[in-house]
Amino acid sequence: MKTVKLATSVLALAAVAGAAQARDQIQIAGSSTVLPYATIVAEAFGENFDFPTPVVESGGSSAGLKKFCEGVGENTIDIANASRAIKESEVAACAENGVTEIIEVRIGYDGIVFASDINGNGFEFTPEDWYKALAAEVVVDGEVVANPYTKWSEVNPALPEQEIMAFIPGTKHGTREVFEEKVIIAGCEATGAMEVLTAAKGDEDAAEKACITLRSDNRAVDIDGDYTETLARISSNKDGIGVFGLAFFENNTDKLQVATMSGVTPSVETIASGDYPVSRPLFFYVKKANIELIPGLKDYAEFFVSDDMAGPDGPLAEYGLVSDPELAATQEAVAGEELMN
Amino acid sequence: MTAKTSLLTPDARTKRRNAAEARFRLYGLIAVAVAVIALAGLLVSIFGNGSSAFRQTTLHLEIPLPEDKLDKSGTRDLEVMKKVTTIGYAKVLANALEAQLDAQGISVEGLKSKDISKFLSEEAPATLRNQVLEDPSLVGQKITLELLVGGRIDGYYKGRVTRETALLDKNVSTAQLDLADALKEMGLLHTSFNWGFVTAPDASEKRPEAAGLGVAIIGSFYMMIVVLALALPIGVATAVYLEEFAPKNRFTDIIEVNISNLAAVPSIVFGILGLAAFINFAGLPQSAPIVGGLVLTLMTLPRIIIPARAALKAVPPSIRAAALGVGASKMQSVFHHVLPLAAPGILTGMIIGLAQALGETAPLLLIGMVAFVRDYPGAPMEGFFDPATALPVQIYNWTQRADPAFVERASGAIIVLLIFLLAMNAVAILLRRKFERRW
Known part of the structure; x- marks a missing residue:
């Protein structure tokens, strides 16, 4: 009986202590692509400022934004990291819960690269190759047929004679959307398949859908885990070609070789200049209502986009973030707490 | 005239039966060998990497x-x-x-x-x-x-x-x-x-060499305290009441079935419950060991009640009858005689329940404990409300990082977790050996 009494009083005490305490550390959640950058900044922030180190969760852009939109106040997260821009439906969901003032901060760009085992063949791709290799249906001699290709050399004689085997991000990843849009659909259009499909399916939406429907005969494998899983698949299947983030590739240059896309080698420079086609902006969203509640929130946002961090020579660029050429404008916007329109 | 049989030369039927037995033993040996090889492979890869x-x-x-x-x-x-x-x-x-x-x-x-x-x-x-x-x-x-x-x-x-x-x-x-x-x-x-590996906090992807388990160990420890402080009294009280006092009727039957069912519910469900009940409704902070502890308590309770009831059941009725016979009240017979005799079994169940809770990641995912936390949580009681991670969470986080050095860290963290689990299970076995009574 004594233990029961003790436990109850301990719990009651705990509840009182908790209620009296205000949160003093920043809470962040969202994209796993932005996570490494956010942790690098959070760590440096904790070291150099008198505020506690922010707590950074991952879990994906959508999950992060959903949490972000749950409301304002101490019991909600302050910042959502996202590897895509916030959707209108999400802005509406936010507004419904009282999150009306959102500051959008673009931190830079992320390149998506295609890489294969370092001891294997080198590749020089174009979006057309990827479309023809991976789509469920392709156009051969003006006819829509099930994908007949089994080797890269059949897709494009310039490519090595190697089995088609691609490890692509699963549909829950933000990377998949970029891959579909910038590679598959671009390839679909460039091969002229789009026109044929539009004629065959009736309208353009259906044609686009047909473009991004990928083959299901185990030559295009969805990876629902992270890039470490893709890397593990490639090391056990040397014919495989994986889709990675630039930062991940740069940390594993001793195991992977990168393919060019339309003749351009992906690097921080070629992505910044826009020559390398497959890239996307990265964002974080700040809840303005929480700036007054949580000490250091604004300092963190400003520190993140400062030249020391997000600049072209900063630690984020070193890790693989493509620095935003318009960083100065972003810095001003954050300082002025400019809301997104 | 029938063939002569001898006890010394086995006939065909005996030979078949003996062969069947030999085969069965072989199957058993093969099964054990497969398990041992799998375990050895796992340990070799973990220790090799970690x-x-x-x-x-x-x-x-x-x-x-x-x-x-x-x-x-x-x-x-x-x-x-x-x-x-x-x-x-x-x-x-x-x-x-x-x-x-x-x-x-x-x-x-x-x-x-x-x-x-x-x-x-x-x-x-x-x-x-x-x-x-x-x-x-x-x-x-x-x-x-x-x-x-x-x-x-x-x-x-x-x-x-x-x-x-x-x-x-x-x-x-x-x-x-x-x-x-x-x-x-x-x-x-x-x-x-590398003392830093067990004492230092997590570090960002740019410095795997500095990453350690300090915050995760403290977070896990705090959660275990919460689980122990809540699950032990509640679990034991439930078990004692249901086993010794409760009338056998349809209502207690329903409770019994529900407890067994809860033990089989996937742990992520408790995480969803924890998010709704403790964070959104009760307003407890995100990523805090107190919330993690509460969620794990809910998860562990049925896993403690079931072995506790089994331990109580194993105490022979003659003990109760003797206590009642010399004039003890029902409560005295339970608390003076039955419960002490069942204690080793209850404690063993408790420790195994705790060990399970220590290795749980899924329920912590939703309450914000799967996170990058660098500041140590404070001393109790405030520390229970500070952000922290847990050991299995740290392993999960490290396996996702790009730098190959984190492979080594993740395997190292698995070794630390295994040592904790091994220690807890060893304590459970020792307790059972030392205090167990047979009738």
Whole structure:
């Protein structure tokens, strides 16, 4: 009986202590692509400022934004990291819960690269190759047929004679959307398949859908885990070609070789200049209502986009973030707490 | 006339039966062998990858602390000195290393100044800065520190980085490896036991060499305290009531079935419940061990009640009858006789329940404990409300990082978790051996 009494009083005490305490550390959640950058900044922030180190969760852009939109106040997260821009439906969901003032901060760009085992063949791709290799249906001699290709050399004689085997991000990843849009659909259009499909399916939406429907005969494998899983698949299947983030590739240059896309080698420079086609902006969203509640929130946002961090020579660029050429404008916007329109 | 049978020569039927038995034994042996091989494979891969996490390479470096860099005002005013960030301290360190190389007459071919500044861990400037801010009078003097070297250099002494991979790796150069070898020869670079791995907090992707389990161990420990403080009294009270006092009717039957069902509910469900009940409704903070502990309590309760009831059931009815026979009340018979006799079984169930809770990640996912947390949670009671992670969460986080050095860290963390689990299970077995009574 004594233990029961003790436990109850301990719990009651705990509840009182908790209620009296205000949160003093920043809470962040969202994209796993932005996570490494956010942790690098959070760590440096904790070291150099008198505020506690922010707590950074991952879990994906959508999950992060959903949490972000749950409301304002101490019991909600302050910042959502996202590897895509916030959707209108999400802005509406936010507004419904009282999150009306959102500051959008673009931190830079992320390149998506295609890489294969370092001891294997080198590749020089174009979006057309990827479309023809991976789509469920392709156009051969003006006819829509099930994908007949089994080797890269059949897709494009310039490519090595190697089995088609691609490890692509699963549909829950933000990377998949970029891959579909910038590679598959671009390839679909460039091969002229789009026109044929539009004629065959009736309208353009259906044609686009047909473009991004990928083959299901185990030559295009969805990876629902992270890039470490893709890397593990490639090391056990040397014919495989994986889709990675630039930062991940740069940390594993001793195991992977990168393919060019339309003749351009992906690097921080070629992505910044826009020559390398497959890239996307990265964002974080700040809840303005929480700036007054949580000490250091604004300092963190400003520190993140400062030249020391997000600049072209900063630690984020070193890790693989493509620095935003318009960083100065972003810095001003954050300082002025400019809301997104 | 029937054939003569003898006890000494087995007939065909006996031979068949003996053969069947021999086959069955063989199947059993094969099953055990498969299990042992699988376990051995797992352990070999974990220990092969992870044992190196317990060793770490450090550099013994003499650092002059120039006043013009670290405290331009010369006032030793902390507020002014804090303006110098770790970037400033990184330059001081690079200069110190360069000066040391000159002084020792070490020259390495092809070594660029960038190689020197990247030789040390990015954690090192923070270590130095904290040291200086703690004792500003150090400025202007020389101090010697044991500093972490970069993850790739550390990997060189663990066989993860070789000269061949260094040529392909843009994060390390062979000149840096030459420098490391030269420093090792001078006795300045050593590899020693890595206490930081069990005490230091997590670190970002750019400094795997500094990442440790400190916050995760404290977080796990706090959660276990919460689980112990809540699940033990509630679980035992439930078990005692249901087993000894409750009338057998449809209502208690329903409760019984529900408890057994709850034990089989996937743990993520408790995470969803925890998010709704403790964070959204009760307003408890995110990522806090108290919430994690509460969720794990809910998850563990049925797993404690069931063995506790089994332990109570195993106490022979004659004990109860004898106690009642000499005039004890029902409650006295339970608390003076039945419960003490069942205690070893209850404790064993409790410890095994705790061990299960210690290894749980899924329910923590939704309550914000799967996170990057660098600040240690405070002392109890406030510490229960500070953000923290847990051991299995830290393993999960590390397996997702890009830098190959985190593979070693993740396996090392698995070893630490296994040691904790092994210790808890050993205690459970010892308790059972020592106090178990047979009738």
